[in-house]
Amino acid sequence: MNVPRFGLNRFDSRSVDIFAADVRRAEDLGWDAALQPDSQLRRRDTYVLLAAAAKATERITLGPLLANPVNRHPSVTASSIATIDELAPGRTIMGWGVGDTAVRLAGLRPARVKELEAGTRLMRALLDGESVEVGAERPASLPHHRPVPIWIAAGGPRTLRMAGGVADGVFIRVGTHPANIATAVEAIRAGATEAGRDPASVRLGAVFHTVLVDEPGSALTMAKSMAAGYYEYSPALFDPPRLEWTGPSPETLKREGQVFPDFHHAPDLEASGRVVDFLPTSAADAFSLRGGPAEVADQLIETLRRAPAEFDYVVLHPIPNPPSPDDLERGYTARVAHEVLPRVRFALQQS
DSSP states (O other): OOOOOOOOOOOOSSHHHHHHHHHHHHHHTTTSSEEEOOOOOTTOOOHHHHHHHHHHHHEEEEEEEBBBTTTTTTTHHHHHHHHHHHHSOOOBBBBOSSSHHHHHHHTOOOOOOHHHHHHHHHHHHHHTOOOOOOOOSSSSSTTTOOOOOOEEEEEEEHHHHHHHHHHHHEEOOOSHHHHHHHHHHHHHHHHHHHHHHHHHSSSSEHHHHEESSSSSHHHHHHHHHHHHHHHHHHHHGOOOOOOOOSSSOOOHHHHHHHSSSSSSTTSSSHHHHTTTSOOOOOHHEEOOOESSSSHHHHHHHHHHHHSSSSOOOEEEEESSSOSSSSOTSSHHHIIIIIHHHHHHHHHHOOO
């Protein structure tokens, strides 16, 4: 069985230098990809951080996960990611999507699927060195173009189908349940076929929220907050696993429980998880990996073995979020590298 490249998408960004050092440490620990959210009101500038990391590293793949066509015009994003690829040749990817938290915190709306598609096509052309008619006096072009692969992160069926038609790769963000993963892969392949592409040419990745918490009760409570976060943005994801949302609406619960900005990013994930304690354990397990390193490794192995396709990338999203920088040897980055990834890689190699 194919062994995917394992990526991490949360790093210590208290300063540019600290971020670069943290990515270098992840590279030394054996992580394959360092991906950074593009959220201007929550973190320092993504491309400045990635540039610093590019200069500090030699092997690890770098890129945003995810950027969006709302906060920056796609031509700006294409210019930025091409510049990063100059600093890290051949180890840069462009991960983006419609935008959720970063967009909403700025009082804007996420991009529509058609906007994301148009932005993807524009970026692809610019990164390939083409001149593009944009309604200006002259066609637009990128003098420092580089063939950076564009990956779309998606969870909804329309976005997944569109991504299958235009993206180099798709990061599936639907949780861990095999029914949701199968539905997502089917949508991507259908979109590729409709666009006249070979479905096998579209590379696949997965993003899994990972509650690395040894105490079982705390891990379950945080995992319920993760499940609520998925329902908050994509309630249809409860349908394939045959789950039901039996409580008030997420917006009502957020207001009454003082959950901000959402169930995925609340500062106290145990508190936000208690707000949705009505969710069953099956819901928690449908949307995240949880427990100590052995439990997380076993769940990840089982999830990958049951998936209907092999993944090029598996991105592990640390929960609690962000990981604490205080204990370098016992923090998320090191624990997963030492206690989870070797076990998963070995098991998949034997499959």
